[in-house]
Amino acid sequence: MNRRFRSLGWICTAAVLLTAAMSVLVAGAQSSGGAVVLATQSDAARLDPAATGDVPSMMVQSVMFEGLVGWDKDQKLVPQLAESWTLSDGGKVITWRLRHGVKFHDGEEFDAPAAKVNFDRWLDKANGLLTLSQFASVDGVEVVDKYTLKMTLKEVNGALLQTLAGRRAMFNSPKALAKWGKEINLHPTGTGPFEFVDWVPKDRITVKRFEGYWGSKPALEKITFKPVPEPASRVAMLEAGDADMAAPIPIQDVARLRGNPKLHVMMVDSLDNLHFALNMQKDIFKDVRVRQAVNYAVDKEAIVKNIYNGLAVPLTKSPVSPFLWGYSSVGDFYKYDPAKARELLKAAGVKPGTKLVMWIPDGRYVQDRQVGEAVAGYLREVGLDPQIVKMEWATYIGRVGQKPDPIAPYDLAMLAWSVGTQDADWGIGGTFLSTNWPPRAYNLAFYKSDVVDNALAAGRQTTDGAKRMEAYKIAQKQIMEDAPWLFLVAPKFIGAAKKELQNVYVIPFGGAVVKDAAIKR
Amino acid sequence: MGRLIGRRLLFLLPVLFGILAAVFVTMRIVPGDPARLVAGPDAGPEELAAIRHQFGLDLPLHVQFGRYLLDVLRGEFGQSLKTQRPVLDEIVPRLWNTALLAVLSTFFAAALGLLAGIVAAARRNSTFDHMTMAVAMLGVSTPSFYLGIVLIVVFAVMLRLFPAGGSGGLIHLILPAVTLGASTLGIVARMTRASMIDVLDEDYIRTARAKGVRERVIVARHALRNALLPVIAVVALQFGFVLAGSVLVETVFSFPGIGWLIVESISMRDFPVVQGSILLVTFVSVLVNLAADLLYGYADPRIKF
Numbered sequence: 001m002n003r004r005f006r007s008l009g010w011i012c013t014a015a016v017l018l019t020a021a022m023s024v025l026v027a028g029a030q031s032s033g034g035a036v037v038l039a040t041q042s043d044a045a046r047l048d049p050a051a052t053g054d055v056p057s058m059m060v061q062s063v064m065f066e067g068l069v070g071w072d073k074d075q076k077l078v079p080q081l082a083e084s085w086t087l088s089d090g091g092k093v094i095t096w097r098l099r100h101g102v103k104f105h106d107g108e109e110f111d112a113p114a115a116k117v118n119f120d121r122w123l124d125k126a127n128g129l130l131t132l133s134q135f136a137s138v139d140g141v142e143v144v145d146k147y148t149l150k151m152t153l154k155e156v157n158g159a160l161l162q163t164l165a166g167r168r169a170m171f172n173s174p175k176a177l178a179k180w181g182k183e184i185n186l187h188p189t190g191t192g193p194f195e196f197v198d199w200v201p202k203d204r205i206t207v208k209r210f211e212g213y214w215g216s217k218p219a220l221e222k223i224t225f226k227p228v229p230e231p232a233s234r235v236a237m238l239e240a241g242d243a244d245m246a247a248p249i250p251i252q253d254v255a256r257l258r259g260n261p262k263l264h265v266m267m268v269d270s271l272d273n274l275h276f277a278l279n280m281q282k283d284i285f286k287d288v289r290v291r292q293a294v295n296y297a298v299d300k301e302a303i304v305k306n307i308y309n310g311l312a313v314p315l316t317k318s319p320v321s322p323f324l325w326g327y328s329s330v331g332d333f334y335k336y337d338p339a340k341a342r343e344l345l346k347a348a349g350v351k352p353g354t355k356l357v358m359w360i361p362d363g364r365y366v367q368d369r370q371v372g373e374a375v376a377g378y379l380r381e382v383g384l385d386p387q388i389v390k391m392e393w394a395t396y397i398g399r400v401g402q403k404p405d406p407i408a409p410y411d412l413a414m415l416a417w418s419v420g421t422q423d424a425d426w427g428i429g430g431t432f433l434s435t436n437w438p439p440r441a442y443n444l445a446f447y448k449s450d451v452v453d454n455a456l457a458a459g460r461q462t463t464d465g466a467k468r469m470e471a472y473k474i475a476q477k478q479i480m481e482d483a484p485w486l487f488l489v490a491p492k493f494i495g496a497a498k499k500e501l502q503n504v505y506v507i508p509f510g511g512a513v514v515k516d517a518a519i520k521r
Numbered sequence: 522m523g524r525l526i527g528r529r530l531l532f533l534l535p536v537l538f539g540i541l542a543a544v545f546v547t548m549r550i551v552p553g554d555p556a557r558l559v560a561g562p563d564a565g566p567e568e569l570a571a572i573r574h575q576f577g578l579d580l581p582l583h584v585q586f587g588r589y590l591l592d593v594l595r596g597e598f599g600q601s602l603k604t605q606r607p608v609l610d611e612i613v614p615r616l617w618n619t620a621l622l623a624v625l626s627t628f629f630a631a632a633l634g635l636l637a638g639i640v641a642a643a644r645r646n647s648t649f650d651h652m653t654m655a656v657a658m659l660g661v662s663t664p665s666f667y668l669g670i671v672l673i674v675v676f677a678v679m680l681r682l683f684p685a686g687g688s689g690g691l692i693h694l695i696l697p698a699v700t701l702g703a704s705t706l707g708i709v710a711r712m713t714r715a716s717m718i719d720v721l722d723e724d725y726i727r728t729a730r731a732k733g734v735r736e737r738v739i740v741a742r743h744a745l746r747n748a749l750l751p752v753i754a755v756v757a758l759q760f761g762f763v764l765a766g767s768v769l770v771e772t773v774f775s776f777p778g779i780g781w782l783i784v785e786s787i788s789m790r791d792f793p794v795v796q797g798s799i800l801l802v803t804f805v806s807v808l809v810n811l812a813a814d815l816l817y818g819y820a821d822p823r824i825k826f
Contacts, residue, residue, distance in 0.1 A: 042785075045559070045603050053561030128571025130564055185605050201604065201611060202777035203688050228686060228775040229785075232670055237685040237775075240677040394553035394790050401557060419563055430563060442562060 034209075034221035036501060038514055039234045039243035043202050043227035047188040049170040050122050050129040053420060055510040058167050060205050060225050063515040064105075065170030065190030068096055068115070069161060073505055073513075075323060075422060077165055081110060081191065091156040091463040096149040102214045104173035105195040112143040117174040119151075134163050134421070156461050158468050159425035162325055166421040193218045193515050202227060219503075219518035238263065238496060244519075245504055247495030247512040251309050251366065257496045269313055269323045270493040271427070271508045272416035274365055276358065276375065276486040277444035281407035284350065285445075291483040293344035294412075295334035297382040298375055302336070304489055307370045312489040318476045319428070321490035323508040326424025326459070326472035333480045334487065341382045352383035356411040359389050361396035365416050366491045372414060375486065386412075403439045404446070412486065413444045420509055424472040429456050432479055445484035452478050522815065529811045533804070540803050541593070541796065545586055548792045555602050555790035576602055589796070598800075599793035603786075608797040611782065616801055618688065619771070619778035623763045625694050626702035631756050634706040638713025638752075643740050645718060653710060660707030669700040669773035686775035697774040701767060705759040712755050716748040723747075750817070757813025761806050 044057040049065050052058065068082040079085075082096045102110040119141040122131035137157040142150050153160070163169070176189035188196045193215065194207035205225040209218050226243065228234040231250045237243040239260070249257065249265070258265050278285040278294065285291055300314035313322060317329040356379065360372040369390070376386040389410075391399065400413050419426045430441050433456055434448035452475045459471035480487070495506040503516045556572040557564070573579045577588065592599060598608035637657065641650040676696060677685035683696050720726065721744050729739050768780030779798060786794040 046605060051605075053563060125567065125571065128568065128575050130560055130568050132567045132571070133565025136565075182605065200614075200777070201606065202615065202782060226687060226775070229781070230773050230775070233673060233686050233773055233775055236670075236673045236678050237687075240673075240681060240685040242677070242685045242687070392788065394558055394788055395551070397557060397562065398553040401554065417562075426563060440566060 034219065034519065035224065036220055036222075036244040036514065036517060036519070037224045037226055037242065038512060039226050039228040039237050039246040040511075041227070041231075041234070041248060042229055044199075044205060044225070046185045047196070047199070047205075048129075048172070048185040049168050050131045051185060053130055053168070056225075056227065058420070058509070059511040059513075060207070061170060061188070061190075062167060062192075062511075062513065063194040063207055063223060064188050064192040064196055065167075065172075066192050067164055067167070067170045068098075069165045071165055071422070071507075075325075075508060077161060080165075081115075081171065087463055091158075092153045094151040094153070094160075095144070096151065098147040098149060099214065100147060102191050103212045104171075104176070104191055105189045105210055105212075106173050106176055107212070108173045108175045110171065110191050111146050112149045113146075114174050115149050115171060116141050116143050117177065118171045121177065122169070131168050134166070134168060156463060158460050158463050159421060159423045162421045162423035162425075166419075166423075168420065194220075194223060197222075216516075218515060220514070223514055223517075235496075238498075241498075244501050245495060245497035245512060245514065247493070247506055248366075248510070249494045249496050251311055251491075251494070254309065254311065254494060262499055263496050264499055265494065265496045266504070266506050266512075267311065267492040267494040268506050268508050269321055270491055270510060271321045271323055271418040271422060272365065272510075273315055273320050273418075273490050274368070274371065274414070274416040274488045275315065275319070276412040276414050276488070277431075278484055278486060279408055279411055279413070279444070279446060280484060281404060281446045282411055284354065284356070284411065287348045288482060289344040289348040290350055292334070293341040293348070293350075293382065294379065294486050295483050296337045296344065297341035297384075298378045298486060298488075299336035300334075300488060303371060303374055307367050307374060308489065308491055311494065312491040314489055315487035319432075319479050319485060319487055320424065320476065321418075321508065323422070323490075324419075324424055324427045325422055326427065326469060328469065328473035328476055330473060330477040330480055334483070338378075338382050345382060345384075350384075353385050354383075356384055356386045357389060357409065358386050359391065359396065359400065359410040359413040361393050361414060362390040364393045364396070365414075368414060371488060375412075375488075400444055401438050401442070404437075408438070408444070408446070415442060415444060417442060418509060422509065424468075424475075425456070425460050428452075428472060428475055428479075429460075432456070432475070432484070447479075447482070447484035449478055449482060451475070522818070525814065526811065529807065533807050536807065537800060537803060541590070541800055542586070544796050544799050545589065545792075546582075548787075548790065548795055549582060549585075551790075553790045555792060558789050559602050572602075576600075593800075598797040601786075601794050602791045603789050603794075608793045611794055612779065612798050612801055615777055615779045615782045616798075616805065618776065619767050619780060620805075622694060622697055622701060622767060622770075622776065622778060623760055626698040626700075626763055627705060627756060627760050629698055630702035630705035630709055630759070631752075634709025635713050635749075635752065637706075637710040639717060639740065639745065641710065641714045642717030642721065642748075643736070650714075654714070657707035657710040660703040661711075662707075663703065664769075665700050665704065666769045666773055668703055669697070669770055672696045672700060673773070686773070688777055693774075693776070697770050697776050700773070701763055701770045705756070705763065708755060708759065709752060713748065713752050716751050717744060720744045720748045753817055754813065757809070757816065760813070761809050 040056050042056045044060045045054050046052045046057055049061045066080045069077055070080040072078045081099050083099050085094055085096045087094055122129055137153050137155055139152045139154045144150050172184055173189040177184055180187045193213045195210040197206040197208050199205045208222045234246045235253045238246040257263050278291050280286055304312045304314050316333050318327055320327055372388055376388055379386045417431045431443050432447055432452050434453050436443040437446050455471045455475035459468045493506050493510050495512050497504050500520045502518050502520050504514050506512050556569045560568050601611050637653045641653040644650050673685050676683045684693050729743055767778055768784050771778040771781040783798045
């Protein structure tokens with residue numbers, strides 16, 4: 001018995017020592033010298049820009065890839081791999097003059113043939129990429145000469161430039177595409193200032209400075225993107241010095257981090273427009289007075305102040321975020337007035353105690369649960385009886401995205417609509433165009449307005465910026481008057497970084513931009 | 522012993538099949554469109570149809586299951602819908618990470634728990650005994666999520682002794698292992714104490730004392746061996762729970778383990794990863810239980826297989 005226990009003890013000790021030895025072999029992410037660690041909310045899904053749309057993927061891709069056009073720090077459209085472009089044939093032909101001397105990370109040259117290979121790949125339905133609907137208006141692309149590309153459209157598309165800047169239209173090396181095929185996702189080969197090193201799933205993605213970059217050489221040598229799903233842990237990593245930057249940061253930590261002399265906090269109005277869609281298939285919301293009453297019943301300023309600590313914009317001037325291209329302030333709508341709300345409900349014949357089913361995607365959006373409960377409280381005060389139904393995100397988006405049979409079961413459904421193109425065409429159209437009822441897209445209010453449909457069409461069918469703005473202004477005004485939504489807030493997107501990490505910023509679509517970062521010692 | 526191993530492995534096959542069928546059907550019944558979740562809300566109908574076709578999600582359920590079963594028998598578990606990486610490439614490194622964490626946390630819990638339980642039993646009803654059992658109860662009842670955050674704040678942020686999360690060597694495993702092992706430590710301490718007290722009241726122990734054998738020798742050589750038997754069983758069972766229940770700790774510490782992968786894959790309706798993960802975790806759990814039974818038999822020669 002004694003011998004058995006001794007040998008058991010030795011076996012256990014050996015197992016633990018072996019475990020410890022094996023764990024030492026695993027390399028980790030350390031911040032040092034010209035290297036930074038960025039703590040993000042989740043791991044990238046894929047590293048092929050044409051196959052992804054999530055923020056964590058785009059954050060990594062944005063340091064490795066470039067497109068014909070991009071956005072600067074102020075989210076203004078700027079040339080990137082195209083030096084210039086001209087429109088002709090009423091806007092149906094775009095001629096691109098490409099930048100010379102640009103190399104992919106594998107040494108291949110970026111030129112018109114390389115761009116065409118990528119465009120053909122994006123437009124080929126057989127590839128099933130996420131570029132199909134975004135570039136549906138592109139008929140084809142042809143090489144005019146080594147550095148000139150001609151793009152022909154099926155119809156004028158005023159939103160196309162923004163779409164091309166929207167991070168899905170970033171180029172992979174044709175040689176890499178030919179070599180890796182569908183596995184290009186794991187072997188990203190762009191033209192950006194950083195090139196891919198490795199990807200340990202759920203642990204880190206590492207990129208290093210690309211010495212052959214055509215533009216200004218980055219100050220950083222290496223960037224490591226580290227997924228940290230728990231917000232408190234993300235903040236802790238930053239405060240402990242294990243990360244140089246973290247985004248997003250929870251609202252409740254902002255004040256404390258601002259008081260930390262070693263850190264600086266960054267924020268920007270996000271593109272998210274948090275709202276409750278009012279189901280106009282249901283009789284109660286067919287009456288505009290009821291929809292307006294619901295808006296008067298809820299104090300959006302108080303929600304911004306008390307739930308978001310002031311770090312949000314109330315959607316009282318437009319249904320969309322101020323950062324969306326095409327945003328216009330169309331008035332001051334639905335200032336908190338519960339008496340007016342009761343009056344409108346009474347005039348519309350809504351009985352006190354009328355039940356309303358409110359769907360909320362629990363934990364999907366910043367403070368979504370708290371906002372939902374606050375809204376329910378406000379609606380109770382004006383005599384309605386809201387019943388909150390919470391669902392996890394996958395179930396929620398599956399159910400709201402279903403074809404109604406025959407009508408959708410909710411009365412109010414929460415959503416925040418944010419588009420990577422940062423343009424009103426899809427930013428408004430995705431949720432208000434009458435052809436975008438579920439399952440096609442997310443017009444969860446089942447709203448139909450000829451004025452809005454025509455305005456959105458007009459905005460799309462011209463490349464004149466001023467005319468587009470005017471068209472979208474008409475659409476926004478009509479939407480605010482018709483109130484197909486309970487308009488709520490556009491929260492800010494917040495990040496924080498060590499004081500010595502300069503030239504980093506956060507962007508409205510979500511995510512942080514670190515490619516121009518430098519460590520100031 | 523050979524018959525036991527053979528029986529258990531044979532029994533494993535219908536268990537795995539049943540688990541596979543249950544997970545396969547459940548994931549497809551639960552609301553949520555994996556194509557939409559992969560593509561994002563702004564994807565159009567053509568893109569969604571292409572994704573569904575690419576992964577065979579537009580085929581009848583029985584055809585999908587049949588194809589999947591044949592692939593599994595060939596050792597192919599498919600590709601992740603989210604990342605398009607082979608499922609085994611997603612799972613195996615993470616399973617290994619969680620196993621490392623489970624071994625370390627169990628060792629920490631067993632070693633400290635045993636020590637605390639032995640001393641508490643030897644000094645029954647003393648202040649040390651009461652304090653040890655109170656701490657043990659705290660370990661059992663404190664939510665691991667909360668404990669993890671507290672350890673991060675104290676030891677990573679304030680004292681800077683350990684990293685706040687991630688992986689990268691033994692140092693990254695310490696705080697997660699302590700968090701994960703706290704509950705097991707409490708159970709082992711209490712179990713050891715109770716078991717030691719029972720054994721210390723036995724006649725043969727009284728005889729040893731009467732013969733003048735030193736108390737330290739009585740505890741370490743005569744009592745401990747017999748008191749350990751139920752503790753071994755508990756530790757082996759707890760190892761299985763630790764392996765399966767590590768998701769909260771992995772999330773708090775951003776530790777790339779299997780628990781985090783499974784939960785995230787369920788949220789994303791990444792069917793192949795969920796199916797493969799649960800299959801492998803089941804396989805490992807059965808092996809762990811078998812190892813526990815063999816260990817118990819080895820420790821107690823009275824047990825015959």
